[in-house]
Each structure stands twice: as structure tokens, then as C-alpha cells.
Amino acid sequence: MADVLVCIKRVPEVAGEVALTDDAQGVDARHVGYTISAHESCAVELAVRIATGTGGAATVLTLGTDDAVEQLRTALSLGCSRAVLIEADPSGFGPADVAREIAAVAREHDVVLLGNDAADTGDFQVGIRLAYALGRPVVNGARTVEVADGAVTAQVDGPDGIENYAVPLPAVVTVLEGGVEPRYPTITGRMKAKKVRVETVTPQRGPDGPGRVRLLLPPARPNVVEVLGEGPDAAKSVVDLLEKLGVAR
Amino acid sequence: MxxxxxxxxxxxxxxxxxxxxxxxxxxxxxxxxxxxxxxxxxxxxxxxxxxxxxxxxxxxxxxxxxxxxxxxxxxxxxxxxxxxxxxxxxxxxxxxxxxxxxxxxxxxxxxxxxxxxxxxxxxxxxxxxxxxxxxxxxxxxxxxxxxxxxxxxxxxxxxxxxxxxxxxxxxxxxxxVARVVSVEPVDDAGRSDALTSARVVVGAGRGAGSAAGFDATVELAELLGGALGVSRVVTSLGWRPHHEQIGQTGSRISPDVYIPCGISGAIQHWAGCASSRTILAINSDEAAPMVTKATYAVIGDMHEVVPAINAEIRRRRG
Known part of the structure; x- marks a missing residue:
């Protein structure tokens, strides 16, 4: 019976143009909405599978403002049974701050799952810092995670093939997209999620901050696209170009 | 130091x-x-x-x-x-x-x-x-x-x-405690190295239409001695395996030539292909970000354009 904690982050759902807030400290997501990072969607799926498979429970956690309850409820609708909100303005928290705050509530859990990196800040370190704060082993970038007989087994895509890890519980695992297909919420899942009371905790202490000076948009690359043609008639021009570029032969 | x-x-x-x-x-x-x-x-x-x-x-x-x-x-x-x-x-x-x-x-x-x-x-x-x-x-x-x-x-x-x-x-x-205990080698078809080291990458996105819609792009990649890469939607829909994904949550490529077909060019994808030296976009939507950011473009349905390119390459090779 494994007690799993899965950590998620509310991130802007940017697809096309990105706009920054006036103070250049964040992405202006008023017109694009928010979602859960892709890696974390897979972490939630794995958490629910582990909880179901071992007869345990999955708790979802985030550090954010009240708005992030939306993402907690999404995870609840997918099969998590508890939700914890560390209530704070996430823009002021650096990865070391976030790891410290998660550690304060993670000790009771056998397995902590996180995404490999957040879609917005891309820090690549919260899970590893958390493992050090807890004094636990960490497997990074796992595509599959299973729990049995007091141990976590995980698979990671490595440079020489699929790498197998086996570590004793309690442990921390960060998850990469690609190993599992996240499920969709069901109607009953959504109904259940609405009834769960989100537990709120306050941070242990003020953050040291992310070291961010400012955000900026990369200089626009002046670009004039040369249209070679329309439809299959363009094939000759395309192959002329590929030959010129030295890749057609 | x-x-x-x-x-x-x-x-x-x-x-x-x-x-x-x-x-x-x-x-x-x-x-x-x-x-x-x-x-x-x-x-x-x-x-x-x-x-x-x-x-x-x-x-x-x-x-x-x-x-x-x-x-x-x-x-x-x-x-x-x-x-x-x-x-x-x-x-x-x-x-x-x-x-x-x-x-x-x-x-x-x-x-x-x-x-x-x-x-x-x-x-x-x-x-x-x-x-x-x-x-x-x-x-x-x-x-x-x-x-x-x-x-x-x-x-x-x-x-x-x-x-x-x-x-x-x-x-x-x-x-x-946490270290690799064993490695299962995967054959070349099951790894992303071929994609990240290829000089030519042919991309395919939602425009492929279905899992059966990749034959022509696979053939073009073979004809050019390159690799096939896909957008996130393609792997999310289960049309192609995840190791072929180019993007923020997939591989980052930097080929000499990237030929994205039926890929709109969302940020998720652009994150993985922005370092390509030359981009030749094939897309039916001339306003797609992939087209406007490309070096060259062909406006048209990939299912018509790509087979025509393949046929032209084969014809010239005799």
C-alpha cells in the first residue's frame, strides 16, 4: 500500500505568441489560460496507477495562489483523493524555495512524484533538491514508475538504451512525458473532485527568490519566407532547392 | 577556475x-x-x-x-x-x-x-x-x-x-542508492539519437491525419538519408512513438534542413526545431507560424505535395 504525493504546477498554456506582464516578471496568461505541465500530467497518471495498484492513495500538491485550485481539482478528477495547496505567490519562489516547502509536507508519503521540469520556468531541479531536503534517493526523468515490495522501479531513456533503476522506499521520482498516456477525467471523477476539501498550508518561511532580474522576449528574427509554390506542382522547385542545399543526392 | x-x-x-x-x-x-x-x-x-x-x-x-x-x-x-x-x-x-x-x-x-x-x-x-x-x-x-x-x-x-x-x-x-542497475539496448529504430544527429529531418504533424498518414514522409526521410520527427499531437494521439517527438517535451534538433509537413508550429514544437539551419515548411495554411517562421514554404496538402517530391527525387535518380 503506497501513499503517493504528486506535485504539479499551474503554468500558462502558451501555444503561439507569448506576452509578458508589465513588470517583466512573468508571462501574461490572461488571454491563453492555464494548464498543468506536460510531464506532470504523466506524473499524475503514474501516481493514480501506483495508488490503485497498491491499494494506497494519491495526494496532489501545488504551491500557488487560490487560482491553482483549478489544477488541483483536475488531478482530483483523475483519481487523486487528497489535495494540498501551499498558499503563496509562486513567482517569488525559486526552485530551492519550492523544494523546501514541499519537503515540509512530503515526509509522510512513501513516494513523491514530480515533473522533470516545469513548462514555464524550466528549472530542472526541484525534484532533486527535494530529495536532498528529505534525505531520500531520487530517480530523474522516468518514463515508467512502479511500486512493489517496498521498492520503486523506474525506467529512464538513457544514451545507451533504457536504464533500469530500483530504489527502496521512501523515494522521489521525477517524470518525463512519453511513458504513459494520461487518462481523461470522467463525469463521476469531476463530481467527486468538487466535493474534496483542499487542505491549505502556509509556507515555512519567506522565499529567497528565483534570482530573476527580468524576462524578455527574444529579438524577433526578421524573416521573409520564400514560397516555392502551391500544391504538388511545387515538387520540382523543392527538389531543385534540396539539390542546391546538397541533401537530395 | x-x-x-x-x-x-x-x-x-x-x-x-x-x-x-x-x-x-x-x-x-x-x-x-x-x-x-x-x-x-x-x-x-x-x-x-x-x-x-x-x-x-x-x-x-x-x-x-x-x-x-x-x-x-x-x-x-x-x-x-x-x-x-x-x-x-x-x-x-x-x-x-x-x-x-x-x-x-x-x-x-x-x-x-x-x-x-x-x-x-x-x-x-x-x-x-x-x-x-x-x-x-x-x-x-x-x-x-x-x-x-x-x-x-x-x-x-x-x-x-x-x-x-x-x-x-x-x-x-x-x-x-539511485543508480542505473541495468541497461536494455534498443535498436536504432527505437531511439532518438538518429533524430538529434540527422543532417536532414522530415517532420510530420496533425496534418498527417491518422497513424496511416506517415508513409510519404517516412519515404522522403529515407530518400534524403534523414530521420522522421513528429509534433507532440502526433505522439499524444498515439500515431507515432514518443522518441520521434520534436519539441519542448521531446528532442531538440539542429539539422541543416528541416522539412516540417502539416505542422502548425506551436511554441511546444518550435522549442525543439528553432536551431534548424534551413526550414522548408509544407502546410495548407499559409498563415501557420511554421510557415511564417520558415526559410522556404510550399502551400498545399502534405498528402499531395510530399508524394510529388518523392516521385521527383526518384525520377531524377533514374
Whole structure:
């Protein structure tokens, strides 16, 4: 019976143009909405599978403002049974701050799952810092995670093939997209999620901050696209170009 | 001292490691490098060409198999009183750097594209899949940073003769708990290396229409001696395997020619293909971001255009 904690982050759902807030400290997501990072969607799926498979429970956690309850409820609708909100303005928290705050509530859990990196800040370190704060082993970038007989087994895509890890519980695992297909919420899942009371905790202490000076948009690359043609008639021009570029032969 | 963690393969220092070295060499001197595990022939001389004065080579049972904590312990051992530790922005480079930063309780900047001088050290790094840049300060020493793949041109500098120092790092038992216990080799068709090292990549996206809609793009990739890559929607729908995915949550490519077919060019995808030298977009929507950001474009249905290109290549080859 494994007690799993899965950590998620509310991130802007940017697809096309990105706009920054006036103070250049964040992405202006008023017109694009928010979602859960892709890696974390897979972490939630794995958490629910582990909880179901071992007869345990999955708790979802985030550090954010009240708005992030939306993402907690999404995870609840997918099969998590508890939700914890560390209530704070996430823009002021650096990865070391976030790891410290998660550690304060993670000790009771056998397995902590996180995404490999957040879609917005891309820090690549919260899970590893958390493992050090807890004094636990960490497997990074796992595509599959299973729990049995007091141990976590995980698979990671490595440079020489699929790498197998086996570590004793309690442990921390960060998850990469690609190993599992996240499920969709069901109607009953959504109904259940609405009834769960989100537990709120306050941070242990003020953050040291992310070291961010400012955000900026990369200089626009002046670009004039040369249209070679329309439809299959363009094939000759395309192959002329590929030959010129030295890749057609 | 500036220390660069260098990953190697059979050919020597990996491409992203060489890019990271290029940036590290510009940050000051002396420059040292640390290699954990295999040390291919000629790599010490190769690193010397980037200005590396000393190559620290960690050996021993503790680092024979990869483990983030154990390898970071080796880097920490080599770092001494280094002011900056630089790692490649690869999965392993990120992992080792994060372990090192956690062990030393110092900040880490991921995916750096430029670094200034001065104190505190100020760096510019990619966030939001490279569509936004962040200026960040690293006040603590050593400053730990990873260099984004394909964001810095690989450029050897003033060459020196590097010396080799072999050492056996002291690794605590706790740092050996999470390490690779076995590796299952996968054949070339099941790995992303072919994609990230290809000179020509043919991409396919939602426009493929179904799992059966990739025959022509696969053939074009074969005709050009390249690799097939796909967008996230294609793997999410289960049309193609995840290791073929290009993007923020897939592979980053930097081919000479990228030919995205039926790919709109959302930020998620652009994050993985922005370093392509030449982009030839094939798309039915002339306003798609992939088309407007491309070098060349053909406006049309990929299911009509790509077979015509294949036929033309075959015709010319007789």
C-alpha cells in the first residue's frame, strides 16, 4: 500500500505568441489560460496507477495562489483523493524555495512524484533538491514508475538504451512525458473532485527568490519566407532547392 | 577556475558538451573539464583545443554505472574552489548539475544561452521552451549552470595542451542508492539519437491525419538519408512513438534542413526545431507560424505535395 504525493504546477498554456506582464516578471496568461505541465500530467497518471495498484492513495500538491485550485481539482478528477495547496505567490519562489516547502509536507508519503521540469520556468531541479531536503534517493526523468515490495522501479531513456533503476522506499521520482498516456477525467471523477476539501498550508518561511532580474522576449528574427509554390506542382522547385542545399543526392 | 562537466560518446566530447565548453571558455580562465566514466581516445587533446588546461577523469566502481548523486560527487570533487561549474543542457547534464547545486546549496541556472562577467554573475537563459528569455543572477559560488543545446555555436578557441588527472572520487553509500542497475539496448529504430544527429529531418504533424498518414514522409526521410520527427499531437494521439517527438517535451534538433509537413508550429514544437539551419515548411495554411517562421514554404496538402517530391527525387535518380 503506497501513499503517493504528486506535485504539479499551474503554468500558462502558451501555444503561439507569448506576452509578458508589465513588470517583466512573468508571462501574461490572461488571454491563453492555464494548464498543468506536460510531464506532470504523466506524473499524475503514474501516481493514480501506483495508488490503485497498491491499494494506497494519491495526494496532489501545488504551491500557488487560490487560482491553482483549478489544477488541483483536475488531478482530483483523475483519481487523486487528497489535495494540498501551499498558499503563496509562486513567482517569488525559486526552485530551492519550492523544494523546501514541499519537503515540509512530503515526509509522510512513501513516494513523491514530480515533473522533470516545469513548462514555464524550466528549472530542472526541484525534484532533486527535494530529495536532498528529505534525505531520500531520487530517480530523474522516468518514463515508467512502479511500486512493489517496498521498492520503486523506474525506467529512464538513457544514451545507451533504457536504464533500469530500483530504489527502496521512501523515494522521489521525477517524470518525463512519453511513458504513459494520461487518462481523461470522467463525469463521476469531476463530481467527486468538487466535493474534496483542499487542505491549505502556509509556507515555512519567506522565499529567497528565483534570482530573476527580468524576462524578455527574444529579438524577433526578421524573416521573409520564400514560397516555392502551391500544391504538388511545387515538387520540382523543392527538389531543385534540396539539390542546391546538397541533401537530395 | 571554471569547471566544465563533459559528456562523451565513442567520437569524443558530445556536441552539446562542446557548445557548453565554448561558452565556458568565454567566461574566463583557467578552464578545467571533468569526464566521468569512459574517456575515448583523443578526448584530452580535443578538450585542449577548447582551452581546457586540465582534464579530471573520474574512475572507479562508484561511477562505473550512471547515478546522478555519485556522478555529482565526482564533479564536486574535481570542482575544488571553482567559481563556475558549467554542464551541457542534456538530460544527464541537467541531472548532474542539479545534484551538484543541491549538494552545495547554491542556485543553478538551466538552459543558459549567454553569461556576463562580474559579480554577481548574470546569465541569460531560456524559459517557456525558449520563447522567453530570463536574466538571472547567480550570487553564490560556485555558480552552477547548464548551457542550452544548440544555442551556442561550437567553436574551439585558443588551443592549449591539456594534462590528464585521473582520480577516484569519494562517494558516500547514500549516493549510490539511485543508480542505473541495468541497461536494455534498443535498436536504432527505437531511439532518438538518429533524430538529434540527422543532417536532414522530415517532420510530420496533425496534418498527417491518422497513424496511416506517415508513409510519404517516412519515404522522403529515407530518400534524403534523414530521420522522421513528429509534433507532440502526433505522439499524444498515439500515431507515432514518443522518441520521434520534436519539441519542448521531446528532442531538440539542429539539422541543416528541416522539412516540417502539416505542422502548425506551436511554441511546444518550435522549442525543439528553432536551431534548424534551413526550414522548408509544407502546410495548407499559409498563415501557420511554421510557415511564417520558415526559410522556404510550399502551400498545399502534405498528402499531395510530399508524394510529388518523392516521385521527383526518384525520377531524377533514374
Amino acid at each position: 571554471i569547471l566544465a562537466f563533459v559528456e562523451t560518446d565513442a567520437s569524443g566530447a558530445t556536441e552539446v558538451s562542446r557548445e557548453a565548453l565554448t561558452l565556458a571558455a568565454r567566461m574566463g580562465a583557467p578552464l578545467h573539464a571533468v569526464v566521468v566514466g569512459a574517456l575515448p581516445d583523443g578526448v584530452v587533446e580535443q578538450l585542449g583545443r577548447y582551452g581546457v588546461e586540465v582534464v579530471h577523469h573520474a574512475v572507479g566502481d562508484a561511477v562505473a554505472a550512471f547515478g546522478g548523486a555519485a556522478w555529482a560527487a565526482a564533479v564536486q570533487d574535481a570542482a575544488g574552489d571553482a567559481g563556475v561549474v558549467v554542464a551541457p543542457g542534456t538530460p544527464r547534464g541537467m541531472e548532474v548539475a542539479a545534484h551538484l547545486a543541491a549538494r552545495l546549496d547554491v542556485p543553478m541556472a538551466a538552459n543558459v544561452v549567454a553569461a556576463g562577467a562580474g559579480d554577481p554573475l548574470r546569465v541569460t537563459r531560456q524559459v517557456v521552451g525558449g520563447s522567453v528569455l530570463e536574466e538571472m543572477e547567480l550570487p553564490a559560488r560556485p555558480a552552477v549552470l547548464t548551457v542550452a543545446g544548440h544555442a551556442v555555436e561550437d567553436e574551439p578557441g585558443d588551443g592549449v595542451t591539456a594534462t590528464l588527472r585521473t582520480f577516484t572520487p569519494q562517494v558516500a553509500d547514500a549516493d549510490l
